[in-house]
Amino acid sequence: MVLRTDNTVSAAGATGAAGSGGRIMLAHGGGGQLTDSLIAQTILPRLGNDVLRDLLDAAIMEGGSERLALTIDGYVVQPWRFPGGDIGRLAVSGTVNDLAVCGARPVGLALGMIVCEGFAVGDLDGILRSVAETAAEAGVSVVTGDTKVVGRDQGDGIYLTTAGVGVVRRGLRLHPDQVRPGDVLIINGPIAEHGLAVMLARQMPDMSIAVRSDVSPLSRMIERVLEAVPDDVVFMRDPTRGGLAGAAADLAARSGLRVVLEETAIPVSRAARHAAEMLGIDVLDVANEGKVLIVARPGAAERVLAVLREDRYGAGAAVIGRVEEARDGICELRTLLGGRRIVQKPYGEQLPRIC
Amino acid sequence: MVLRTDNTVSAAGATGAAGSGGRIMLAHGGGGQLTDSLIAQTILPRLGNDVLRDLLDAAIMEGGSERLALTIDGYVVQPWRFPGGDIGRLAVSGTVNDLAVCGARPVGLALGMIVCEGFAVGDLDGILRSVAETAAEAGVSVVTGDTKVVGRDQGDGIYLTTAGVGVVRRGLRLHPDQVRPGDVLIINGPIAEHGLAVMLARQMPDMSIAVRSDVSPLSRMIERVLEAVPDDVVFMRDPTRGGLAGAAADLAARSGLRVVLEETAIPVSRAARHAAEMLGIDVLDVANEGKVLIVARPGAAERVLAVLREDRYGAGAAVIGRVEEARDGICELRTLLGGRRIVQKPYGEQLPRIC
Numbered sequence: 001m002v003l004r005t006d007n008t009v010s011a012a013g014a015t016g017a018a019g020s021g022g023r024i025m026l027a028h029g030g031g032g033q034l035t036d037s038l039i040a041q042t043i044l045p046r047l048g049n050d051v052l053r054d055l056l057d058a059a060i061m062e063g064g065s066e067r068l069a070l071t072i073d074g075y076v077v078q079p080w081r082f083p084g085g086d087i088g089r090l091a092v093s094g095t096v097n098d099l100a101v102c103g104a105r106p107v108g109l110a111l112g113m114i115v116c117e118g119f120a121v122g123d124l125d126g127i128l129r130s131v132a133e134t135a136a137e138a139g140v141s142v143v144t145g146d147t148k149v150v151g152r153d154q155g156d157g158i159y160l161t162t163a164g165v166g167v168v169r170r171g172l173r174l175h176p177d178q179v180r181p182g183d184v185l186i187i188n189g190p191i192a193e194h195g196l197a198v199m200l201a202r203q204m205p206d207m208s209i210a211v212r213s214d215v216s217p218l219s220r221m222i223e224r225v226l227e228a229v230p231d232d233v234v235f236m237r238d239p240t241r242g243g244l245a246g247a248a249a250d251l252a253a254r255s256g257l258r259v260v261l262e263e264t265a266i267p268v269s270r271a272a273r274h275a276a277e278m279l280g281i282d283v284l285d286v287a288n289e290g291k292v293l294i295v296a297r298p299g300a301a302e303r304v305l306a307v308l309r310e311d312r313y314g315a316g317a318a319v320i321g322r323v324e325e326a327r328d329g330i331c332e333l334r335t336l337l338g339g340r341r342i343v344q345k346p347y348g349e350q351l352p353r354i355c
Numbered sequence: 356m357v358l359r360t361d362n363t364v365s366a367a368g369a370t371g372a373a374g375s376g377g378r379i380m381l382a383h384g385g386g387g388q389l390t391d392s393l394i395a396q397t398i399l400p401r402l403g404n405d406v407l408r409d410l411l412d413a414a415i416m417e418g419g420s421e422r423l424a425l426t427i428d429g430y431v432v433q434p435w436r437f438p439g440g441d442i443g444r445l446a447v448s449g450t451v452n453d454l455a456v457c458g459a460r461p462v463g464l465a466l467g468m469i470v471c472e473g474f475a476v477g478d479l480d481g482i483l484r485s486v487a488e489t490a491a492e493a494g495v496s497v498v499t500g501d502t503k504v505v506g507r508d509q510g511d512g513i514y515l516t517t518a519g520v521g522v523v524r525r526g527l528r529l530h531p532d533q534v535r536p537g538d539v540l541i542i543n544g545p546i547a548e549h550g551l552a553v554m555l556a557r558q559m560p561d562m563s564i565a566v567r568s569d570v571s572p573l574s575r576m577i578e579r580v581l582e583a584v585p586d587d588v589v590f591m592r593d594p595t596r597g598g599l600a601g602a603a604a605d606l607a608a609r610s611g612l613r614v615v616l617e618e619t620a621i622p623v624s625r626a627a628r629h630a631a632e633m634l635g636i637d638v639l640d641v642a643n644e645g646k647v648l649i650v651a652r653p654g655a656a657e658r659v660l661a662v663l664r665e666d667r668y669g670a671g672a673a674v675i676g677r678v679e680e681a682r683d684g685i686c687e688l689r690t691l692l693g694g695r696r697i698v699q700k701p702y703g704e705q706l707p708r709i710c
Contacts, residue, residue, distance in 0.1 A: 024472060051496065064421070108406070108423070114431060118378050118379065147398075245469075
C-alpha cells in the first residue's frame, strides 16, 4: 500500500494479518498467538531491527558508556479500579517490572494519559495518587508526562501509557539463550490473581470479590535477588498477558529446550482456583501483574527462594519447574494425576482489557 | 479523596481543577492555560519532584555515568492522516524533537499503540511504514513497543504514545535560566502549518488543501547547530500545542525577562496566513510539528542561521525576536504597524486533537 499523505482516506483494508480479515480484532491485543501474528506479520516487517526483534520486556541499548533499558506499555483496563489496585498502580508496576526483569534499575518513568472529556477530576486525582504511591514504593519518580483529552464519545474513561528507562547492571545478560538444561523455574507466589480479579469486577460489579489483583512493583525484590546471586540468574520474565503459560511456552520456544512445569508445585490460592473453575479458565493462561518467573542455575535455587521469601511480594515463592535436555522447544505440564500435556501460549484472550 | 481499592466506584467528582467544574474538558488537553492549571493543581501536587517540576520537553536524569533525557507524548490527531503527514510521522517527529531541543541525541524510541477493534490492518501498516521512514530519517530505531485493542465503541481509530530516550551532549545545559538580555530568538521556518492543515482537513475533508503540515524530525539539524556553536545556544523549544505564543510567553515567564517578537520577522506562508484569517485564528497560537525556537547569544545568530539554512527543514530560518533587559517576564509582539501587544499562552485550544 502506498502511504497517502494527502487528506483523502484511502480505501485501505483487506491486506495482511492472519485470521483478521484485514481488520483489527480485540484478541489482537490479548498477548496470545494472535498478538504474535500481528507483531510478526505487520509490525516487525515495518519496524524490525535487532533490538526490537528480541521482543523482550524491555529493549537494551547502548547509551554512551551505559547499557540502557527502555520499555513502554499501554493500560486500558476496565474497570480502571479493581480489587487490589487501579490503573495507576498497574501502569507503574507494569513498567517497573518490565525493567527489573531485564536486570535494569529504573531511573525514571514517563506517564502519558489519554483522558475522556467528562472524566471526574477527583478520579484522576485518585489515579495520580496511586501512581505516586506505587512509584515511591519502587523507588523511582515520574519525571515527565503528557496529557491528551478526547471527546466523550471517543473513548471510555482513561488510558495510560507508561514508559520507563533503566540502567542495566554491569556484566549482566539475562536472555533465553543463556538457559541450560538443569536450570530451575521459580515464581514468587500464587498466580492468576490479577486477571481473575479484573474479570470478576467487570462481570459482577456489585459483588464483593475474594480474589484480589497481585499488582505490585517488584523492582526492589528483584534487585535483591540479583545482588544475592549475580551470576546464577539467567533469565526473568513477568507473566502478564498470556499468563504463566505464555511465558513458559515462550521460554521453551526461544531457548529451544524443553521446559517442564509441575502442576502440584505451582502456587494458586483457593479463591483463584474456585474463580477459574467457575469461569472455565485455565489459571496458567491468566495475567499476573505482581509475579516474576525466574530461571536460575539449580545450585542457586535455595538462595533465590530465601531472598524472595524475605520480601512481602515473595512469601509464596516456589520452584515450579525445570529445563530439560530434550531440544524440542516444548513446554510440558506434569499434572496432578501424573499425566502430561503440552502448554501453549493462549490463542487470543479470555476477556479483553484486563491490563 | 481516599483511594478506594475495592471495586465499588466512588461518587468522586466535584473536587479540584480550576474552571473544570470537577470534570475534564477537551481544552484541558490543548496545551494552553487550562492544561497548565491541570498540571499545577492536579498533577504536580501528586507526582511532583524536581525533575518533573522543570516541565521541559524532556526530563533530564542521571543514569549511571551519563545524563539521560526521557520524553513521552500521546497522539490522538484526527484525522490520523492529514496533508503533509500522518499520526506515525507525527509521533516519531514529536518525540525526536522533544529530545533534540533538550540537547539529547536520541538512542531509542518506544511505541505504544491503542487501536480500536475494526481498524483496517492496511491502514495500520501504512502508519507503521510512516513510523519507520520517519525514524530512519531521524537516525533512530523503535526498539520496543506495545499494542492494546479497545472495543469499537470505546475509541475512534488509533492512539499512539511514543517515548524516547536520549543521551545529553556532555557539558550542555539548555535551560530558561541560561537566557540573558541580548539573546536572540531564531526559528527555522514558517509557522502554524501543522495545526492549520489538521483543522482544515477535519473541517473540509473533501477539499484539496494548500496548507501542509510541517511535521518533521529535526534531530539531525539541531545536532549540527549544537556542533557549530556548542556554547552559544542557551535554550530551545519546539512550539507544538500552544504555538509560538505559548513557547515565547513561557520563555519570558520562566526566564523572568522580557521577550520581544517582531511580527514582520516571523515567517508565515501565504496559504497559512489566508487559512488563519479565514478561520479567525492567530497564527502565533497554532501548533507546529517541525519547528524549533532557538535562543542563542547574539554573536552566534548568523552562524546558527547559516547552519539551519543548509538543512531541508531550515530553509526559511529567521531571527524573529530578542530578549530585553526588563525583568517583567512579559512577551511582547511589535506589530506590523508599529504597535505593541502582549503575547499570552492561549487559554484552551482552537480545536481539539490536532496532535
